Amino acid sequence: MHTSRRTLLTFLGATALTAPLLSTRIATAAPSAAAGLDDPAKKEIAMQLVSSAENSSLDWKGQYGYIEDIDDGRGYTAGIIGFCSGTGDMLDLVELYTARKPGNVLAKYLPALREVDGSDSHDGLDPNFPRDWARAAQDSAFQQAQNDERDRVYFNPSVSQGKADGVGTLGQFTYYDAIVMHGDGSDPTSFRSIRKRALGKAKPPAQGGSEVTWLNAFLDARVWAMRQEEAHSDTSRVDTAQRVFLKKGNLNLDPPLDWKVYGESFHIG
Template identity: 80%
Template sequence: MEARPTRRNALLLGLSLAAVPAAATLATRFAPAAGAAVQAVNLDDPAKKEIAMKIVCSAENSSLDWKSQYKYIEDIDDGRGYTAGIIGFCSGTHDMLELVELYKTRKSGNILAKYLPALRNVDGSDSHAGLDPNYTKDWATAAKDTVFQQCQNDERDRVYFNPAVSRGKSDGVRALGQFAYYDAIVMHGDGSDGTSFGGIRKRALTKAKPPAQGGNETTWLNAFLDARVWAMKQEEAHSDTSRVDTAQRVWLRNGNFDLNTPLDWKVYGDSYHIG
């Protein structure tokens, strides 16, 4: 569930609420002509969802090839035990336990089922008790199984992607805003405390209103990203905010609310492109 710790120094762009007028001007500049029929495409559109998976993978795994991450597993020393899979399921934050339980439901004799007692015991901690020395090897073996791959896809959608898109739609934000919500839930979780998604959104509401409440989309997303950056800086492992500053802020500044390609961004100083 959690983001990888900072790998290298990032080049920070930094766009504050003071830049909203310029961003709004750019949004107007790229708006369609009056009377043009435009159907906004949400992030759950298959093509947009693929883009979202690639962007998150650039931050989580320094790659655009998210489908190669089913086998990923390591302890990144962030206090959450093992982090693994396409979205960073963690042994210390319950989502890895739920994933392996789902895998057992769909394939009872799988190679990871024997670790369920240990996963229940280490849930909420950074302990590897009962998992070492073979858990990482067995995870990589399980990752070759299409049943386990689909379990990862389904849990990613249930826990992270679908809630983010649903909340984005209810707030009246388009694909970019829905992605900002998704990336926040991936890193911070979908809770209500100060540094979770709910806490971030609550903090943003003290500065602006979402479009569904009559607010301006640019103003709202800047407020949300400001609150997101604040939350990231509360924890050393997340203190590099380039996945916001040199990615989401750039697209917002350019008025790319529909997250249309081509997209160019930087995370931890590395450059990425989707044509």
């Protein structure tokens, strides 16, 4: 759970937001297909959408070796989903990798990762941790560990909750993107808190509500949560991406898809 480097740069004024005004018309949408975000083709789209926001690129598989401290209070942010040294998910990842491949280049950092968990400290990690992370990222076992932890912590829970709520592929993606950024803890800006806030305004389809109305309520709650943290205060990943798909009634995330994040345009054909 992390702040994207693009979000932080935008907040600091390095990127100008040039989001167009969106139409207020909501298209009438067809019912969602049975296949959800866990369909392989849809999952690939989800990975690309998140990577567009997190890394300004659709090439999510090129991010295994990414690592930097983006000064968001979470220490190092790294890998395909922004595992953070300060939030525990990086520790879980390196523990999994080490269980599968003892003696790997990152194993020696486990004591330090346990110590810095919950802080932005680099104690015991500098100066060589970024270099060794990049080395580990060339190992297919580490790449698979990143994939598996992404699915366990973020992707699978969001898809499961989405299906339980009766939302289709787009709805499941809005859940996934929220869990990636906010985590699923008990704090006021977590995914479960966002969903609870939305429940105060609308009902999901599983409770008899309209899918479009529910997703609008969920995205409203998401925007509120993002604005509670300065580093998340640019809401274009919702306003000029997810809202665009919703307003077009594209509840299945069917290509072609066109969207903007932090003023940059992206396309999936």
